[in-house]
Amino acid sequence: MAFRSEKKIQYFNLKIAFSIEPLSFLKLIESGVPREKLGLLAVPLTPLQIILPFTISKFVSHTKPFQHIGKAYFVRIVLSLIFACWVFISPAFKFGETYSGYFYLICVVLQAVHSTVLYSLHIPIMYFFTKISDKNIGGTYLTFLNTVSNLTRSSINTASLFLASFLSVKYCTHSNDTNLNAINLNSSFIQNLYRLKKQNDCYSKEDIQNCIASGGKCESIVDAYYIQTLVCFMFGLAWLIWLKKYLIHLQKLPESSWKIQLNKIKLN
Numbered sequence: 726m727a728f729r730s731e732k733k734i735q736y737f738n739l740k741i742a743f744s745i746e747p748l749s750f751l752k753l754i755e756s757g758v759p760r761e762k763l764g765l766l767a768v769p770l771t772p773l774q775i776i777l778p779f780t781i782s783k784f785v786s787h788t789k790p791f792q793h794i795g796k797a798y799f800v801r802i803v804l805s806l807i808f809a810c811w812v813f814i815s816p817a818f819k820f821g822e823t824y825s826g827y828f829y830l831i832c833v834v835l836q837a838v839h840s841t842v843l844y845s846l847h848i849p850i851m852y853f854f855t856k857i858s859d860k861n862i863g864g865t866y867l868t869f870l871n872t873v874s875n876l877t878r879s880s881i882n883t884a885s886l887f888l889a890s891f892l893s894v895k896y897c898t899h900s901n902d903t904n905l906n907a908i909n910l911n912s913s914f915i916q917n918l919y920r921l922k923k924q925n926d927c928y929s930k931e932d933i934q935n936c937i938a939s940g941g942k943c944e945s946i947v948d949a950y951y952i953q954t955l956v957c958f959m960f961g962l963a964w965l966i967w968l969k970k971y972l973i974h975l976q977k978l979p980e981s982s983w984k985i986q987l988n989k990i991k992l993n
Contacts, residue, residue, distance in 0.1 A: 739972065740878050742802050742961030744885035745954050746839075749808040751886075752950055756815055758824060766833050773837055777844040782852075790852035791976050795969050797845035802961030804839055809954040811835065850874070853976060857983040885953060892949035895927035897936035 754760050786792055811831070818828035854874075858866040927933050927943035936943050 738968070739798070739964055740881055742798075742957045742964060743805070743878075744881045745805055745950070745957045746808070747882050748886060748889050748950055748953070749805075749812055752812045753815060756812070757819060757822075758815070758828075762824075762829065763832070766829060766836060769833060770836055770840055774840055774844075777841060778848060781844050781848050785849050785852050787852060787856065789976055790849040790856070791972050794846060794849050794972065795965060797842050798961065798969070799965060801839075801842045801846065802958050804835075804842060805954055805961075806958055808835065809951055812950070856976075857980060859984050885957075889949045889953060890928075892947070892952070893945065894947040895943045895945050897927055897932075897939070897941040898944045899939070899941045 750763065753763060784793070815824075815828065818825050854867055854870045858864075858870070927936055933943055
């Protein structure tokens with residue numbers, strides 16, 4: 726099978742750099758943005774998402790679908806940094822309990838740019854799947870490739886969300902608290918990390934509810950979201966430098982490389 730080759734497996738690790746994107750939406754909700762309004766922002770993007778496949782497909786080569794994928798990949802990993810900055814400064818747009826209209830306008834613009842880059846990566850991949858699919862078994866091969874691709878993306882996103890929850894450290898603070906156990910410069914990184922995790926007062930939903938019931942407030946000491954964003958960006962750069970060539974190699978393989986050669990299979 727095609728996936729026995731190490732070079733052919735490299736396609737599936739390109740999505741690691743994008744695993745932080747679902748967390749950006751959750752961080753905005755955590756900062757106080759109503760999830761209902763964030764959901765409504767997808768409505769004005771619907772016409773754009775209908776037009777994008779037709780527009781982008783005109784620039785995708787059927788024989789070399791990955792020709793320009795590096796440019797879209799780079800823009801997307803840069804967008805992850807922009808999203809992190811946007812999440813960080815978003816409280817500045819909050820007036821009382823509501824966010825200004827400019828905040829939602831910028832959110833729509835960012836989502837429009839993200840949708841454009843997303844389709845610029847997705848459509849070449851679909852072209853490639855269509856190209857290598859065995860015509861003798863119809864859409865079964867194509868469905869299999871999409872299933873593996875979607876499972877890979879979902880697994881990576883799930884792992885990213887778990888790490889964000891596990892690595893983040895929050896303390897339950899009260900108005901009479903005068904000092905928090907900060908990082909000890911005389912201790913090693915591992916010792917500081919262990920001490921912070923041991924004092925994590927707001928790890929689970931029950932811990933957060935208990936903190937609020939006691940009159941406290943969960944304050945983030947270590948926010949893994951920003952750390953993961955930087956790590957994903959660095960991985961994306963590394964993928965562009967060292968692993969993109971394997972993806973380009975895939976489109977140069979003959980179609981026979983993606984098909985099972987029945988005459989070479991020994992049946993017992």
